[in-house]
Every structure is written in C-alpha cells, then in structure tokens.
Amino acid sequence: MKIATWNVNSLKVRLPHVIDWLNNHQPDILCLQETKLIDDHFPLHDINALGYHCLFNGQKTYNGVAILSKLAGNDRILDIPQFSDEQKRVISATYGDLRVVCVYVPNGESVESAKYQYKLQWLTALKQWLQQELIRYEQLIVLGDFNIAPEDRDVYDPDAWRDKVLCSQPERDALNDLIGLGLKDSFRLFEQPEKSYTWWDYRMMAFRLNRGLRIDHILISDVLTKHCSACSIDKQPRKLERPSDHAPVIVEFKIKE
DNA sequence: ATGGTAGAGGATCTA
Numbered sequence: 001m002k003i004a005t006w007n008v009n010s011l012k013v014r015l016p017h018v019i020d021w022l023n024n025h026q027p028d029i030l031c032l033q034e035t036k037l038i039d040d041h042f043p044l045h046d047i048n049a050l051g052y053h054c055l056f057n058g059q060k061t062y063n064g065v066a067i068l069s070k071l072a073g074n075d076r077i078l079d080i081p082q083f084s085d086e087q088k089r090v091i092s093a094t095y096g097d098l099r100v101v102c103v104y105v106p107n108g109e110s111v112e113s114a115k116y117q118y119k120l121q122w123l124t125a126l127k128q129w130l131q132q133e134l135i136r137y138e139q140l141i142v143l144g145d146f147n148i149a150p151e152d153r154d155v156y157d158p159d160a161w162r163d164k165v166l167c168s169q170p171e172r173d174a175l176n177d178l179i180g181l182g183l184k185d186s187f188r189l190f191e192q193p194e195k196s197y198t199w200w201d202y203r204m205m206a207f208r209l210n211r212g213l214r215i216d217h218i219l220i221s222d223v224l225t226k227h228c229s230a231c232s233i234d235k236q237p238r239k240l241e242r243p244s245d246h247a248p249v250i251v252e253f254k255i256k257e
Numbered sequence: 258a259t260g261g262t263a264g265a266g267g268a269t270c271t272a
Contacts, residue, residue: 009272010264034272036265061265062272107272115271147272201272202262245263245272 035064099137
C-alpha cells in the first residue's frame with residue numbers, strides 16, 4: 001500500500017502534473033494541500049476518470065485540501081471539530097481500517113506576525129483533537145504540509161533560519177507534541193540521503209541550488225510503524241515546467257488493507 | 258540591497 005502527500009499550490013494549474021503523477025505512481029491514497037478551489041470547481045470528473053475517488057474541503061483563493069483514493073472513503077470529517085476556523089485546512093476519512101488525516105498547517109508568515117499565533121493555536125487544537133482520534137483509530141496516518149522543519153538537518157542553512165518561522169522552537173515543540181501523542185515521522189524510520197527537502201522557494205534558483213526545507217511530513221501511529229517499509233521524497237515533479245514549490249512525499253506499507 | 262517568484266484575481270494578499 002502506497003500513500004502520498006503533495007502541496008500542489010493550485011490544483012487548477014497543477015492538474016496535469018497530478019494526473020501524470022497518479023498514472024505513474026498509482027498510489028492508493030494521495031492527499032493534496034493548497035488546492036485553492038471552491039468545491040464546485042474541483043476537477044472531480046478528470047480524477048474519477050483515472051479510477052480515483054475524491055473527497056475535498058475547499059475555499060476561494062487560499063488553502064483547500066483533498067484526498068484522492070482508489071477505495072471510497074468513509075466517515076468523512078471536515079476541519080478540526082470544536083475549533084472555529086474559516087480556513088479550509090483539514091479533511092479526514094477512513095479507508096478500510098486506516099484513518100487518514102490530511103492537514104495544511106498555517107504558514108505563520110513570521111514569528112512576529114499574528115498569523116504565527118494563529119499557527120500555534122491551530123496546532124494546539126490539532127493536538128487535542130488527534131489525542132481523541134488516536135484512541136478511536138489504532139491505524140492513524142496524519143500527513144500534509146506542516147510548515148515546520150523538525151530539526152536543523154531538515155534546513156539547508158540552519159543558521160540563517162535560526163528562530164525564523166518554519167524553524168522556531170515553539171513550532172518544533174508543537175510538532176514534537178503531536179509526535180508525543182504516539183506518532184512517528186515515517187521519513188526518519190529509514191536511512192535517508194543528506195539534504196533531503198520537500199519545499200524550495202520559487203525565488204533565487206532555490207531548487208537548482210537545493211536550498212530547501214523538509215516541511216511536508218507523514219506521521220504514523222505505532223501499529224502502522226510495524227508495517228511501514230519505506231518513505232521517500234519524489235523530487236521529479238519539482239523539475240517540471242510550472243511546478244509546485246513542494247515535492248510529494250510517499251510512504252509504503254507491507255500490509256494490504 | 259528587505260529584493261526575488263508564483264497563484265488568485267483583478268489591487269493586493271499569501272506563501
């Protein structure tokens with residue numbers, strides 16, 4: 001079983017890349033962030049034509065998340081329950097015995113910004129909700145754009161990024177709090193190349209110079225860890241014309257469900 | 258040097 005996450009930065013612009021990627025990789029599940037589409041404009045038929053079901057939670061201009069899957073999803077939940085938020089950043093559903101939570105964590109803008117406080121509050125709400133979900137679902141996977149680089153080795157220039165947004169200690173603490181609920185960063189279960197990143201700024205030739213950050217993650221519950229066989233970043237789509245600024249992250253499991 | 262690029266939408270806001 002193969003599950004992936006990809007911040008596409010506009011599904012309208014990136015639809016050809018997503019279609020090619022689905023055809024080439026045949027993931028069982030692909031979670032998308034920054035679809036930037038209202039639900040009425042979701043390209044449902046194009047994706048259905050590839051044999052994938054779609055669940056989505058979109059809005060105009062910003063944010064927006066979706067889950068594409070070979071199996072139909074059950075028990076769909078939109079957003080974080082009991083957390084009032086106009087921004088569409090979460091969708092979750094069950095596939096077989098697997099509970100999938102697709103997240104687009106707020107960027108935060110800068111540590112001085114009000115958006116940074118929103119980000120930390122949002123992460124607290126996510127933690128409180130996931131604590132309950134982990135009781136309900138033994139096989140839980142939480143994946144998406146977390147907008148947090150967990151450690152200095154996940155940053156191309158740690159000194160330049162020290163205490164900056166995406167790297168600050170409160171953000172890293174918040175991510176570690178999620179992991180502390182009983183989740184693991186699947187990427188770090190395996191030996192990985194040095195300087196592995198998932199996002200590169202469009203500016204200053206950042207991708208060509210591999211000036212990136214690893215901010216997209218796949219967190220899995222302990223039961224899933226036992227069956228997890230690989231986790232990797234696919235840099236290939238970042239090399240295409242008009243790419244997303246993020247690369248997909250893929251996790252694989254030996255179990256079939 | 259406080260820039261630069263991309264997307265949405267139609268002037269800025271967000272990342």
